[in-house]
Amino acid sequence: xxxxxxxxxxxxxxxxxxxxxxxxIAVEGNFNGGIEPxxxxxxxxxxxxxxxxxxxxxxxxxxxxxxxxxxKSFSCVPPFNENIAFNKMDLIxxxxxxxxxxxxxxxxxxxxxxxxxxxxxxLPHILSNSLSLQWVYNCLEYKSEKEKIKxxxxxxxxxxxxxxxxxxxxDLKWSGKxxxxxxxxxxxxxxxxxxxxxxxxxxxLLKNILNKGSAAIFKLYGVELSQLRIYVHYQPSFYxxxxxxxxxxxxxxxxxxxxAHLLTxxxxxxxMQGNYYQxxxxxxxxxxxxxxxxxxxxxxxxxxxKPLDETNNL
Amino acid sequence: xxxxxxxxxxxxxxxxxxxxxxxxIAVEGNFNGGIEPxxxxxxxxxxxxxxxxxxxxxxxxxxxxxxxxxxKSFSCVPPFNENIAFNKMDLIxxxxxxxxxxxxxxxxxxxxxxxxxxxxxxLPHILSNSLSLQWVYNCLEYKSEKEKIKxxxxxxxxxxxxxxxxxxxxDLKWSGKxxxxxxxxxxxxxxxxxxxxxxxxxxxLLKNILNKGSAAIFKLYGVELSQLRIYVHYQPSFYxxxxxxxxxxxxxxxxxxxxAHLLTxxxxxxxMQGNYYQxxxxxxxxxxxxxxxxxxxxxxxxxxxKPLDETNNL
Numbered sequence: 001x002x003x004x005x006x007x008x009x010x011x012x013x014x015x016x017x018x019x020x021x022x023x024x025i026a027v028e029g030n031f032n033g034g035i036e037p038x039x040x041x042x043x044x045x046x047x048x049x050x051x052x053x054x055x056x057x058x059x060x061x062x063x064x065x066x067x068x069x070x071x072k073s074f075s076c077v078p079p080f081n082e083n084i085a086f087n088k089m090d091l092i093x094x095x096x097x098x099x100x101x102x103x104x105x106x107x108x109x110x111x112x113x114x115x116x117x118x119x120x121x122x123l124p125h126i127l128s129n130s131l132s133l134q135w136v137y138n139c140l141e142y143k144s145e146k147e148k149i150k151x152x153x154x155x156x157x158x159x160x161x162x163x164x165x166x167x168x169x170x171d172l173k174w175s176g177k178x179x180x181x182x183x184x185x186x187x188x189x190x191x192x193x194x195x196x197x198x199x200x201x202x203x204x205l206l207k208n209i210l211n212k213g214s215a216a217i218f219k220l221y222g223v224e225l226s227q228l229r230i231y232v233h234y235q236p237s238f239y240x241x242x243x244x245x246x247x248x249x250x251x252x253x254x255x256x257x258x259x260a261h262l263l264t265x266x267x268x269x270x271x272m273q274g275n276y277y278q279x280x281x282x283x284x285x286x287x288x289x290x291x292x293x294x295x296x297x298x299x300x301x302x303x304x305x306k307p308l309d310e311t312n313n314l
Numbered sequence: 315x316x317x318x319x320x321x322x323x324x325x326x327x328x329x330x331x332x333x334x335x336x337x338x339i340a341v342e343g344n345f346n347g348g349i350e351p352x353x354x355x356x357x358x359x360x361x362x363x364x365x366x367x368x369x370x371x372x373x374x375x376x377x378x379x380x381x382x383x384x385x386k387s388f389s390c391v392p393p394f395n396e397n398i399a400f401n402k403m404d405l406i407x408x409x410x411x412x413x414x415x416x417x418x419x420x421x422x423x424x425x426x427x428x429x430x431x432x433x434x435x436x437l438p439h440i441l442s443n444s445l446s447l448q449w450v451y452n453c454l455e456y457k458s459e460k461e462k463i464k465x466x467x468x469x470x471x472x473x474x475x476x477x478x479x480x481x482x483x484x485d486l487k488w489s490g491k492x493x494x495x496x497x498x499x500x501x502x503x504x505x506x507x508x509x510x511x512x513x514x515x516x517x518x519l520l521k522n523i524l525n526k527g528s529a530a531i532f533k534l535y536g537v538e539l540s541q542l543r544i545y546v547h548y549q550p551s552f553y554x555x556x557x558x559x560x561x562x563x564x565x566x567x568x569x570x571x572x573x574a575h576l577l578t579x580x581x582x583x584x585x586m587q588g589n590y591y592q593x594x595x596x597x598x599x600x601x602x603x604x605x606x607x608x609x610x611x612x613x614x615x616x617x618x619x620k621p622l623d624e625t626n627n628l
Contacts, residue, residue: 020360046334260571
């Protein structure tokens with residue numbers, strides 16, 4: 001093994017981010033005092049039967065922390081077992097400034113976007129900064145990923161398919177397990193950028209996605225509508241309207257209330273008021289490194305937060 | 315150490331639930347072939363500097379899984395170090411059937427609750443099954459937890475405090491770290507069960523919670539409004555209206571779109587339509603073991619899902 005494989009002479013420079021819920025950490029360091037930085041990302045593995053048995057074992061060192069009635073709580077150091085991997089490690093070496101920034105946690109902010117803020121700040125920013133949608137059009141024109149399409153409304157010869165149709169594709173993050181089901185419905189209509197553009201004109205399209213999308217998923221995977229989370233992101237990661245379908249018991253990123261909008265709620269809101277999504281205040285989060293953040297600061301809508309001071313709470 | 319402390323003779327009977335994102339597992343087993351069941355809950359500890367250095371160490375066994383350009387990915391088995399605890403363990407022994415059920419994962423379902431379903435199914439169920447609210451009234455009457463109150467609108471001598479006032483208490487789940495901030499605003503008014511009861515009459519109360527609650531948190535902890543997630547649960551865990559305040563970068567349970575409703579969205583919806591929360595379709599999740607689940611099945615609104623068949627996706 002070479003130097004980077006053995007971690008001989010590694011020294012830790014700083015912690016970039018620490019996700020204590022997922023048990024994942026990213027750190028910056030270097031080897032043998034060199035100046036080239038390394039980014040190391042560690043994530044603990046989930047438990048399985050073998051790792052449970054390696055803990056629930058007479059060789060494990062247990063430290064009792066609490067005891068009350070039938071309840072006990074311990075800290076455990078299980079015996080060394082070279083067959084039970086402890087964690088995954090991703091190493092980037094040498095790492096660039098961009099790599100370091102990507103793994104550094106940075107403040108996020110919640111924007112209360114009114115109709116006025118959308119028209120004057122968010123929309124101009126989207127129009128001048130959006131990434132190309134060519135890959136989406138390639139899918140819709142069957143020029144790429146054709147073999148990945150799980151369902152296509154064109155198969156039902158429906159009228160107005162260009163207006164009310166969609167294709168169903170597996171999301172890139174889907175592992176393929178049904179218990180982690182993650183599909184995307186991509187609409188064929190090309191001028192709906194996001195939630196903000198939806199009006200009563202799109203109700204048929206939205207109901208098609210809900211009904212035909214969930215029916216296709218039941219047929220393909222045996223998952224009922226009542227066990228699906230069907231939602232839209234605002235802001236989306238690309239500005240061609242699409243809808244996420246995930247298994248309700250699976251918890252992928254992007255299902256939090258500050259980011260996700262349930263499709264049934266969207267349909268209901270438009271039925272209650274046709275221009276709901278033009279008029280409503282919508283929340284969304286942005287990172288401090290997003291160029292849009294500075295637009296909000298310049299106009300006095302957001303201000304840069306000071307770092308948290310934990311001594312405030314002593 | 316006694317038998318249960320050493321895990322001598324422990325045998326694993328079955329996995330009750332496995333949260334692969336949090337790296338937490340609950341299993342049922344027994345000791346020395348006895349019939350009394352034990353429930354063991356294991357959760358891996360988050361990384362800290364010491365555990366990172368124990369992995370990024372020349373003694374760690376690395377298995378290379380991927381190598382491409384500056385990127386490498388490994389599985390790691392770090393050296394044994396008795397000072398670095400691997401996981402937390404909660405042991406319940408002997409465990410009852412209720413303990414086992416509590417830790418067993420079970421299907422959850424998403425209900426699309428219309429006005430009619432609320433009036434005829436959910437509301438009667440709430441009225442006949444709710445837990446006592448005496449503990450809430452004790453807080454509001456300063457009979458218990460008085461020393462825990464972080465802010466009280468009564469301190470500002472506002473008019474109509476009984477109608478528009480609230481107290482701010484730390485949530486039971488709050489660790490006390492500002493980076494994991496979690497407070498609850500509990501309203502003084504006593505007849506608001508949940509989101510479903512909110513009307514234009516409550517706008518002043520809701521705006522008070524938003525404005526005075528966030529101002530108090532900024533004063534106490536230095537956290538800005540734009541870094542707070544302020545929301546309501548539907549269904550709530552108790553039927554006296556309360557609002558959750560959490561730090562935006564912290565991800566506690568109960569912030570998913572199928573459970574959480576942002577306070578600013580609630581205010582906006584009521585301003586757009588005064589009876590929004592009486593008329594709207596609202597989604598909520600229920601477990602299969604919830605007595606309410608059977609009410610929905612009997613009326614044909616939900617049906618019991620078959621277990622997932624992963625072979626469906628080969």
